[in-house]
Amino acid sequence: MNLSTYETVKNTDANVWFEIAKESDFPKNGGVCIKYKDKQIAVYNFTRKGTWYACQNLCPHKLEMVLSRGMIGDEGGIPKVACPMHKKTFSLESGENLNGDLEAIAVYPVKIEKGIVYVGFSE
Ligand code: FES
Numbered sequence: 051m052n053l054s055t056y057e058t059v060k061n062t063d064a065n066v067w068f069e070i071a072k073e074s075d076f077p078k079n080g081g082v083c084i085k086y087k088d089k090q091i092a093v094y095n096f097t098r099k100g101t102w103y104a105c106q107n108l109c110p111h112k113l114e115m116v117l118s119r120g121m122i123g124d125e126g127g128i129p130k131v132a133c134p135m136h137k138k139t140f141s142l143e144s145g146e147n148l149n150g151d152l153e154a155i156a157v158y159p160v161k162i163e164k165g166i167v168y169v170g171f172s173e
Pocket residue numbers: 109110111112113114133134135136137138
């Protein structure tokens with residue numbers, strides 16, 4: 051469990067699209083945790099906005115693997131996740147800590163093709 055395992059991947063830099071599951075397997079407005087190599091990634095189906103997001107599952111506050119269980123919401127148009135432990139919030143677009151000065155979390159691109167959800171990585 052190491053913060054340096056995680057680095058933001060831009061959509062245009064993704065060269066590996068890892069298949070996760072069918073769209074219909076995801077809870078509405080909720081997250082799941084998936085494993086890709088040594089990484090735990092939280093993937094969110096933000097049904098209210100009709101969008102998908104992915105970020106590291108590791109909260110940088112106390113290094114807990116919990117962000118997939120966080121509440122997702124919106125702060126002034128910015129989609130965010132609140133850590134279930136101590137409610138630190140992070141932008142799901144930039145990874146920035148919105149209510150503190152923790153380091154940003156890594157975010158990853160998500161794409162849907164024929165009803166299947168993929169997360170992008172850069173190798
Ligand atoms: S561990 Fe996430 S806010 Fe404390």
